[in-house]
Amino acid sequence: MSLRERTRPGLGVIEPCLPSPAKAPPSGPGWIHEIKHDGFRILARKDATGVWLTTRAGNDFSSRFPFIAMAVGKLPVSSCLIDGEAIVCDENGLAVFELIRRQGASASAVLCAFDLLELDGEDLRREPIEKRKQLLAELLAGSHVSLVSNECFEEDGAIVYREARTRTRRL
Numbered sequence: 001m002s003l004r005e006r007t008r009p010g011l012g013v014i015e016p017c018l019p020s021p022a023k024a025p026p027s028g029p030g031w032i033h034e035i036k037h038d039g040f041r042i043l044a045r046k047d048a049t050g051v052w053l054t055t056r057a058g059n060d061f062s063s064r065f066p067f068i069a070m071a072v073g074k075l076p077v078s079s080c081l082i083d084g085e086a087i088v089c090d091e092n093g094l095a096v097f098e099l100i101r102r103q104g105a106s107a108s109a110v111l112c113a114f115d116l117l118e119l120d121g122e123d124l125r126r127e128p129i130e131k132r133k134q135l136l137a138e139l140l141a142g143s144h145v146s147l148v149s150n151e152c153f154e155e156d157g158a159i160v161y162r163e164a165r166t167r168t169r170r171l
Helices: 003-007 066-073 129-140 157-170
Strands: 040-047 050-055 080-087 110-119 147-149
Touching: 040 066, 040 110, 050 066, 066 080, 066 110, 066 147, 110 129, 129 147
Parallel strands: 110 147
Antiparallel strands: 040 050, 040 080, 080 110
């Protein structure tokens, strides 16, 4: 069985939802904003056969991030598929890609979970994002520090963007 098949048994082909460029942040009701972290995009799969952390290219990074794999394995479900970004943060709390590539970075790596695509055999992709994020937050409550839910903002997109830019410039 290929790594791609391991991340999607019975669900067909699942690719992570990737950010797309825009001239301005979207605004108005119905928008949820998240910070785009600088790391490795990961589909974290747990099922009866084990845990896999699969990159967009289909590479198995489970051994590269053993603490994340362990945290996913300890989740109180029989199966799940989580879309997230494996990151390593600097002393200011910002994800820095160069840090995750360093030798020994696996101990400080964290999976910032964006979405819950499957839970206990149920395909959640047609459910509203708000419901999936609520289920994800409930699933991750009390989990190991290597596995966190990515923060969401419902404020106006321009305000979220401005505040994120201000924070990175101050550091």
